[in-house]
Amino acid sequence: MQLTVPTALTLMRIALIPVFGLCFLLPPPWTNLLTVAVFALAAITDWLDGYLARRLGQSSDFGAFLDPVADKLMVAVALVALVTVYPHLWMAVPAAVIIGREIAVSALREWMAEIGKRATVAVSQLGKFKTAAQMAAILMLLYREPIGPIPLPEMGMLLLWLAALLTLYSAYVYMRAALRVLDV
Template identity: 60%
Template sequence: MKMTVPTMLTLARIAMIPILVVVFYLPYKWTNFAAAFVFAFASITDWLDGWIARRYHQYSAFGAFLDPVADKLMVATALFLIVQSHPTRWMALWAAVIVGREIAVSALREWMAELGQRAKVAVASVGKIKTIVQMVAVTLLLYQASFFGIPVFTIGEWMLAVAALLTLWSGYEYLRAAWPSLRAQAVQPGVDSP
């Protein structure tokens, strides 16, 4: 297996997950800043590994598999930390929507790959917007404190709600794109109909 720079960045992002957890629970005043920094840095590496892969044609099957796994692990871990720290019904709902959609879309992509039609569920523009809003929201929620009177946490809460709604929208778009293939597969002999 050839180790490319994007794959190394992806592995580094996975390695940051336990660092995020440890930093989040340290008993110091600056830990909120450190946790937000770790998550923001991981988000930047997500963008950077994709840019390097496209710019320098450093693609690999392992990297293509690992990149979305790293993203989902980092986001899910951060959301669990935030919900544990601020256990409100809305925070739990938005986190459940985001994590649930990620699981559902991953399963959908795997199914479409088995049908040889993974390209039909490629990342769409609404998915990219969702990712940006989600990353900013989680960073603000990890930071928690006000910044020069700006209610960072409240802004993060609203952005997480927007990210959850965009998550549902993008999930619907993926399902709509895949539906003809899924429907055709379901009516084949020997395949259970829904």
């Protein structure tokens, strides 16, 4: 297997996960800015690897497998870390919904691929909007402080709930599509 630029970016995103964890555990004042920077870099590589794979014609089966795994790992680690900063139901519920949905939909996609129906549960525009809301929310919550009059943590929490609601809806859409194909 030849290592392509998009796959290298995805592997870099996976390598950033322990770096993110270490930065998150650093004492203030560096924690906020460093974790935001590492997570932002990971989010940018998420967009960039897909763009480059299409633009350069470097899509691969391995990259298609690895990319969503890298995304889900980074998001899950960030959400679990955020629950330690915001230890209440308002954070735990959307974190659990998002992580649970990612596991369930990944399993559904794998199962549908096994029976040759992977396209039935392909990523939709709704999923991309959900991901954007989720990434923005996580960045705001990681920063942990307002910027001037802008209440970043509160805005992040609202966006995270929006992402969780979109997550539930997209899970419903995927399940409905899969059930239709399976004639259950």
